[in-house]
Amino acid sequence: MKFRIDIRRKEGLSDPEGVTAQKSLHNLGYTEVISTHFGRTIYLEMSDGDTAAATAEVEAMCRQLLANPVIEDFEIEVVG
Amino acid sequence: MRVAVVVFPGTNCEHDVVHALKLVGREPKLVFHRETDLAGFDAVVLPGGFAHGDYLRTGAIARFSPVMGPVAEMAAAGMPVVGICNGFQILCEAGLLPGAMVANRDLAFICKPVHLRVEQTRSSLTAGVESGTVLRIPLNSYEGNYVADPATLDQLEADGQVLLRYCDEAGTVSEAANPNGSSRSIAGIANAAGNVAGLMPHPERAVEDILGGTDGIPLLEAMAVFAPQQAVHL
Numbered sequence: 113m114k115f116r117i118d119i120r121r122k123e124g125l126s127d128p129e130g131v132t133a134q135k136s137l138h139n140l141g142y143t144e145v146i147s148t149h150f151g152r153t154i155y156l157e158m159s160d161g162d163t164a165a166a167t168a169e170v171e172a173m174c175r176q177l178l179a180n181p182v183i184e185d186f187e188i189e190v191v192g
Numbered sequence: 193m194r195v196a197v198v199v200f201p202g203t204n205c206e207h208d209v210v211h212a213l214k215l216v217g218r219e220p221k222l223v224f225h226r227e228t229d230l231a232g233f234d235a236v237v238l239p240g241g242f243a244h245g246d247y248l249r250t251g252a253i254a255r256f257s258p259v260m261g262p263v264a265e266m267a268a269a270g271m272p273v274v275g276i277c278n279g280f281q282i283l284c285e286a287g288l289l290p291g292a293m294v295a296n297r298d299l300a301f302i303c304k305p306v307h308l309r310v311e312q313t314r315s316s317l318t319a320g321v322e323s324g325t326v327l328r329i330p331l332n333s334y335e336g337n338y339v340a341d342p343a344t345l346d347q348l349e350a351d352g353q354v355l356l357r358y359c360d361e362a363g364t365v366s367e368a369a370n371p372n373g374s375s376r377s378i379a380g381i382a383n384a385a386g387n388v389a390g391l392m393p394h395p396e397r398a399v400e401d402i403l404g405g406t407d408g409i410p411l412l413e414a415m416a417v418f419a420p421q422q423a424v425h426l
Contacts, residue, residue, distance in 0.1 A: 124341070127294075
């Protein structure tokens with residue numbers, strides 16, 4: 113069972129990488145860009161079993177280690 | 193006062209901290225991160241560096257080190273627990289201090305002396321220092337940009353948990369004097385009780401004239417000033 117986890121900075125919190133990338137895009141002439149946010153994606157494979165139970169476990173992993181719930185939101189998707 | 197100075201794999205400021213604590217009359221001892229018992233220590237310092245390589249996020253792995261069990265117990269018991277730079281990041285990841293640190297506003301590693309204004313003195317980092325004092329202390333970090341949601345920031349301000357703010361030489365706080373983009377120019381905070389405290393700049397690098405200044409001394413002396421005050425409260 114394969115999972116894709118998207119982790120993003122919470123809305124409204126400082127995202128210097130996003131701000132810098134957006135300034136650069138504007139400098140290159142892509143002035144129509146109105147927001148740029150960076151995140152990271154984690155691909156994780158688990159041994160096959162109950163999907164709901166495995167998803168709950170991946171969520172626990174995110175809360176405990178993979179994301180920092182203080183400043184980050186995450187989305188979990190089963191991809192295979 | 194016996195102070196445990198924790199060494200994680202990748203910590204690199206532990207000897208500076210030990211040297212500085214000896215200068216102010218403490219009895220520091222290096223403690224490896226696998227230690228599970230800090231009995232006999234009166235305080236603990238998490239020094240700067242790159243604990244566990246700062247893999248994943250700064251402090252993300254370090255907070256699972258065995259030593260963090262007794263560190264949390266000391267924090268709960270009201271004993272001084274001080275995090276410097278990476279140590280501050282670890283205390284945040286461990287949930288012992290609110291908020292987190294992200295990349296500096298300008299995405300540059302900052303290594304220079306900065307000015308800090310002392311905001312609150314009821315903490316193991318600022319006890320005995322007059323409020324409004326301006327200190328010049330080296331900052332040395334890439335992820336020094338303090339962030340927290342607005343409600344948390346408001347609560348920190350209301351409860352007097354903001355200890356230090358970046359400022360200019362005259363003590364004026366402004367965006368221009370904010371080196372890394374930290375929310376509300378915050379350089380150091382404490383928990384509600386004041387015993388757990390963290391800051392991004394390095395007071396242990398400002399303890400002798402030959403290092404360019406001695407403004408770090410009062411911050412390192414504070415834990416011994418604060419601890420007896422706490423005992424009275426308890």
